[in-house]
Amino acid sequence: MSKSMVGSHAVWPHEDDPIFGLAKRAGEAKEKFGKEKVIDSTLGSLVDDDGNLICFDSVYDELKNLPNSEIAAYAQVAGQGDFLESVIEVLFKEYKPEGHIRAVATPGGTGAVRHGIWNYTEPGDTFIVGDWYWSPYQTMADEFERKLKIYPFFNEKGGYNVEAFKENFNSIIDSQKRVLTIFNTPANNPTGYSISDEEWDEILEIIKEKAKDKENKITILLDVAYIDYAGNDRRSFFKKFGNLPDNIFVMIAFSMSKGYTMYGMRSGAAIGISSNESIADEFYYSLSHANRSNWSNGVRGAMKVLTNLYRDKDKKAKYEAELESIRKLLVDRAKAFVDASKEVGLVTLPYRDGFFVTIPCENSKDVSEELIKDNLFAVPLKKGLRFAVCAVSKEKCAKSPALIKKALDKING
């Protein structure tokens, strides 16, 4: 007999998460050599200069002051009504696109991305994303028996590779008549790039051209997990998603993880935009069915926190002040890293916003191991090294590029 009991589609390597393994080694180094001697750039969470996880007081005071029943009770399958109303405002701010907008609560941004891939592709379909991407997109493609096709993210000028997008988008839509295209922007994970409004105009022109064929079905999935650290003007692109043809559906994966320092509370939302009301309704009911089938309903206490921090003026002001101070901390750290990189001649991908700066390189695993000798821990990606400025003090951000340059030179010559 075969020594397997799961379905044939559900057999996966017996491997633990590599980032977690690296974070564990960083923890051991801190024990051994002292926190100040170690640069731990492994985790995608905000950490203060003393190495403690940043948790907004405005958020946790609110959570802990909720009546127990507000945390204990089941939420509705699609999410609490006041949360769904609030999250739309919180997401778009003054850039709400025109159209029919619906929201459905999900566990983090992951749940929303998962629904995008599951609900808006057919089994076996190919969906596309630029080649610097959050690796769970591939995990999901594997899990759900879809295919992920990647295209070059950057062009030679260090801008978004609109030409490569066009070629791949057109090729898939022509053969499949349906395509899901994911953009992780602004504040892309892992590069820190944000697609500009001008680049968005070019992208949307390509998409609209293909939407002229009314048989084509195009879904744009925007993963905006890091948007709250990108500065408010980075939301202006949302306006462009109003008044699109019926056969372009736009879906946004919103996460409370980073913007509310609530990673472990697993709350987010999928927001859908359509010029056609029945297509917006279809989104709501299709995702509600998927909610019920996968996790029943969401974390009610987290939803209530977002709602209250949006609707109460004083709480809102306190929350926004905390967020802004941490956003500035992040900007400072990233600037220190990028400036120091220029000084030592370390090439980084063009950083705009967010938690990460990425150094393109070959043999990233070897480079990462070499850096561990200097007690610097950074995550090796397929095509580079991810440095988490969110987790490293400004001082250490300024020191790291020289160490990385040295390791790169040693490994890649």
Place this chain on the structure above:
Amino acid sequence: MSKSMVGSHAVWPHEDDPIFGLAKRAGEAKEKFGKEKVIDSTLGSLVDDDGNLICFDSVYDELKNLPNSEIAAYAQVAGQGDFLESVIEVLFKEYKPEGHIRAVATPGGTGAVRHGIWNYTEPGDTFIVGDWYWSPYQTMADEFERKLKIYPFFNEKGGYNVEAFKENFNSIIDSQKRVLTIFNTPANNPTGYSISDEEWDEILEIIKEKAKDKENKITILLDVAYIDYAGNDRRSFFKKFGNLPDNIFVMIAFSMSKGYTMYGMRSGAAIGISSNESIADEFYYSLSHANRSNWSNGVRGAMKVLTNLYRDKDKKAKYEAELESIRKLLVDRAKAFVDASKEVGLVTLPYRDGFFVTIPCENSKDVSEELIKDNLFAVPLKKGLRFAVCAVSKEKCAKSPALIKKALDKING
């Protein structure tokens, strides 16, 4: 063009959850006539005699006293190690089966059931359950393109219909060579039935007979969402799942929703048992992959609460005392309902434990509507009416059977 943008498998009726709609009408009736005049038996949550949701102090004091970072940080994909160790002890107590046991954290019991159906069947497969079942099993079958086959739950004596199970189990395993069979016990939702140890022996004999063919793959999925209200001796059946042949895999869906009054915190676990270590490991990695692809990781604060309420002796004692007092409240209410039913000649399904008593009947929707005229709100099922003793005071539990009998006689003559 077709006015649909989702994949063809993801088109679902534009319908809201009927239980929620009924609960809303009950709420309106309470507003209009006063709480004391309305019997609201719609929701599957524990409510005290004054109509307030029961939230254990031991649980919410613990949650609210956690350091913010314990709530804020990401949990590991499979769940925190101390939680996974604790949940196995909490689940089995003194009845831990022999074998290789692994646990993976999930959002409530739903996430674990979902993994059971997704990971342990092939697309298109049929899985089986008795005909009094939690309706999301069917929702999941639809969502994941599996088929649900039901067989008669009760035999003529009011016991578990082992013969009907045998016939259906054998027929599916013979044709499919693989079968997933779900049992929602003890304290079945919606009937309140608990399969006895003697019935389990008969069921396992049937299963073991088919396991002699080493090509057959059999997965037993136990949904024990209500086990904490079933009395400790109802766990003795767990011992029977030790030392089974390799091709019988046992998976348990554990939920913190009811036992910890943490419905809205979405925490639970899937626990797998196998005599074969590599099959237990396969379970762990297969479900970890599914975790990562669907919701990334679980609610860390909820996991920590369970761990602390298990590991700290004083906290454990306080939690267990609260649970026991509410369990007794539930036993009293159910007894009041069942006794009053006998008095007025209302036939109920054989209740043993849990949140619900069910009255088998035809035209349940009409009966439910008729009862609303008396301000009694109970959930119509396909084959009966579900009365939530968890949500109704003892006094009202005693009054309800007469009202139900009257409505039944009026509608069904």
